[in-house]
Amino acid sequence: MPISKILVANRSEIAIRVFRAANELGLKTVAIWAEEDKLALHRFKADESYQVGRGPHLSRDLGPIESYLSIEEVIRVAKLSGADAIHPGYGLLSESPEFAEACAEAGITFIGPKPETMRQLGNKVAARNLAISIGVPVVPATEPLPEDMAEVAKMAEAIGYPVMLKASWGGGGRGMRAIRDPKDLAREVTEAKREAKAAFGKDEVYLEKLVERARHVESQVLGDTHGNVVHLFERDCSIQRRNQKVVERAPAPYLNASQREELAAYSKRIAEATNYIGAGTVEYLMDADSGKFYFIEVNPRIQVEHTVTEVVTGIDIVKAQIHILDGYAIGTPESGVPSQENIRLNGHALQCRITTEDPEQNFIPDYGRITAYRGATGFGIRLDGGTAYSGAVITRYYDPLLEKVTALTNPVVNS
Structure with a gap:
């Protein structure tokens, strides 16, 4: 049976992003919310919404442990709402093979890789050993x-x-x-x-x-249930603070054609070796002096920075995830993903993460109420937000990300 109703096992920006894609596909959507998120925007962007857990105000201040991180609670709501698919977003339960297994046991489609693939790639040491076995260089x-x-x-x-x-x-x-x-x-x-x-x-x-002069570059891949794998080129994520990505670019401006081809080949090799299904990101360090790539990990989920890849390829990655788990093959019109030779780059994109921070405390994450908000506008500007609006309350339980601003430059416009 094709997917008809999707529960998003997440919150804020990524939940709203998935709801938008599902709505454009004519699918029903279900939101979940914890007590501290009772006024959160994502709760009101879905066709239905349900509370999960008792919330920290009623349960020893456990934050998301009894709500968004409770597999039992999420599955309970999915059954209650009649959702036939669950999208995990990123963070929270998105990389939990136990969650993917619970979905399968409940007869619910998990919009992501198989549990065995997640286990294979979720442990970085095991993933490194896999890369070594198939000839992908590692640090x-x-x-x-x-x-x-x-x-x-x-x-x-x-x-x-x-x-x-x-x-x-x-x-x-x-x-x-x-x-x-x-x-x-x-x-x-x-x-x-x-x-x-x-x-x-x-x-x-x-x-x-530790590679002292390293660039952080990652490759976006998509795999379907028919054994097809494609790459959507790469992103540069070298601008970081406290090991957290801050600015992402696509494509990586320092790669030449042969390096781009080498990186893509490594990534497709890893995806094919793991029978990868859905969207995933293969991450590398690139030695700035030698130009050599070193595999570091695979993130078996959608990434925060997926927007830059979407705007330079024209491929909606979230819709592709849904179509792939619905059984459509890459390269067919129904999948929304062209065959590899028809995937091209158009322009250059930059994403900046807007977070709430305390400048007097070394820019550590902060929380409180947003009293005024004005968003960016202009040609080529894309905003993806979840808590960026006047009156929004930022709690201490979750990532301080307010909004993502993506800008596309130098696109080729057909006249």
């Missing part, structure tokens, strides 16, 4: 770190300082730390494990050689 790294700090110190020395500490599960820069001095190793490992545990529920971390 030298360790296995998950043991408890014995003496052994950890030996592993770090074997790689050679400086090293980068990373969480084995999840993304978003959580648990990442650059270590240049051996005396900082024990403290940073302890802190990284604590942060990883809080963000992903697992404290597994590993060490990776």
Whole structure:
């Protein structure tokens, strides 16, 4: 049966983005909201909305743990509303194979990769080993770190300082730390494990050689249920702060034609090796001195920065996700995704993330009420927002992202 009603297991900007795509396809939509989001905009952008969890005001201040992160609660609402598909968005449960399995057990289409693919790629160490096995270059790294700090110190020395500490599960820069001095190793490992545990529920971390002059470049891929895989070129995500992406560009302006082809080939190889279904992003470090690429991870979900790829390719990635899980093959008109030879770049796009921060506290995330708002306008400007409006309340439980501003420059306009 084709998808007819989609529940978005998320909130704010990405929930609204999925609702818009679903509405344009004539599909019904369902929103979920926690107690602290009872006045949130995404609740009112869907055809139906349901509360999940008891909310922090009633349950020991647990934030999203009993609401957006509760698989049981989300599945309960999906059944109650009659939703036959769930889109996870990004963050929250989007990379949980247990959630994808729960959807399958409930007879609900999960708009994302298969659980086994998520498990294969969700652990960064396992994903690295996969890349090595199929000839994709990787940065030298360790296995998950043991408890014995003496052994950890030996592993770090074997790689050679400086090293980068990373969480084995999840993304978003959580648990990442650059270590240049051996005396900082024990403290940073302890802190990284604590942060990883809080963000992903697992404290597994590993060490990776730090590439000092690196560019962060990623490749967008789409795979269907018929074994077809395409790439939508690449994005540059090198402008970061505290290991969080701030500005993204598409395409990467420093790549020549042969480098672009090399990067795309690596990404398609990984997607094909994992029988990838849906939208995914393969991330790399590029050594600015040598021009070599090093695989670092796969994000098996839609990315915050997908908008820049959409505006330079003309492909609606969210609609493509829905069509793919509906069984349409890439390269057919019904899928909304052309065959590889017909996917082209048009112009250059830049995305800036607008977040709420406290400039007097080193720009840490802040919260409160927006008293006045004026959005950007103009030719080539796209706004994707969820809490960017006058009167919106920003809580301390979620990412401080208010809005994404995407600008397209130098498009080829057919007369």
